[in-house]
Amino acid sequence: MKTIKRILLVLLVALIGIQFIRIDKTNPDSDPAKDFIHLEQPPDEIARLLKVACYDCHSHHTIYPWYTNIAPFSFWIKDHINHARSHLNFSEWADYDRGRKHHKLEECYEEVEEGHMPLPSYLWLHDEAKMSDQQIGNMVSWFRDQMSKYE
Numbered sequence: 001m002k003t004i005k006r007i008l009l010v011l012l013v014a015l016i017g018i019q020f021i022r023i024d025k026t027n028p029d030s031d032p033a034k035d036f037i038h039l040e041q042p043p044d045e046i047a048r049l050l051k052v053a054c055y056d057c058h059s060h061h062t063i064y065p066w067y068t069n070i071a072p073f074s075f076w077i078k079d080h081i082n083h084a085r086s087h088l089n090f091s092e093w094a095d096y097d098r099g100r101k102h103h104k105l106e107e108c109y110e111e112v113e114e115g116h117m118p119l120p121s122y123l124w125l126h127d128e129a130k131m132s133d134q135q136i137g138n139m140v141s142w143f144r145d146q147m148s149k150y151e
């Protein structure tokens with residue numbers, strides 16, 4: 001019993017201690033002229049969905065809700081954002097060459113169709129990012145149509 005109490009106390013102190021490690025929430029500068037939605041001009045409904053379901057991770061327009069202040073949850077979220085931006089950054093779309101654009105659009109189409117994106121864990125706390133089958137279908141076919149621009 002004593003050992004368990006001691007372990008719990010150590011964990012509690014560690015949990016409090018890590019609260020002092022803050023994640024960097026400054027959004028990097030971005031040029032609106034390089035933005036994916038600005039350049040690809042999706043229909044309004046798809047643009048809206050991209051903003052609420054993808055841009056928190058895949059752009060420089062991340063919104064950090066209150067719970068992103070809580071460690072270690074905050075570390076986990078920041079790690080997702082860093083990874084997501086390094087794979088696909090909608091704020092830097094203009095810098096991608098033709099081949100890369102084509103490839104990323106293809107991946108978008110596949111990831112959304114298979115239900116891998118938005119990340120399922122993101123949907124726990126983001127109701128607005130949940131898409132109906134019809135919304136998924138519309139987004140997927142728009143991505144696919146867009147690919148032909150970069151063939």
Ligand code: HEC
Nearest residue numbers: 053054057080083084087088107108111112117118119122
């Ligand atoms: C909660 C954060 C988050 C959200 C929201 C999110 N993604 Fe991702 N996405 C990631 C992460 C992290 C990766 C990196 C691959 C991995 O670790 O699975 C990724 C990878 C991808 C990839 C693969 C890119 C590559 O080069 O491999 C595509 C495409 C993608 N996401 C598209 C989307 C689209 C489209 C949306 C919105 C419908 C979206 N994502 C929403 C976090 C997110």
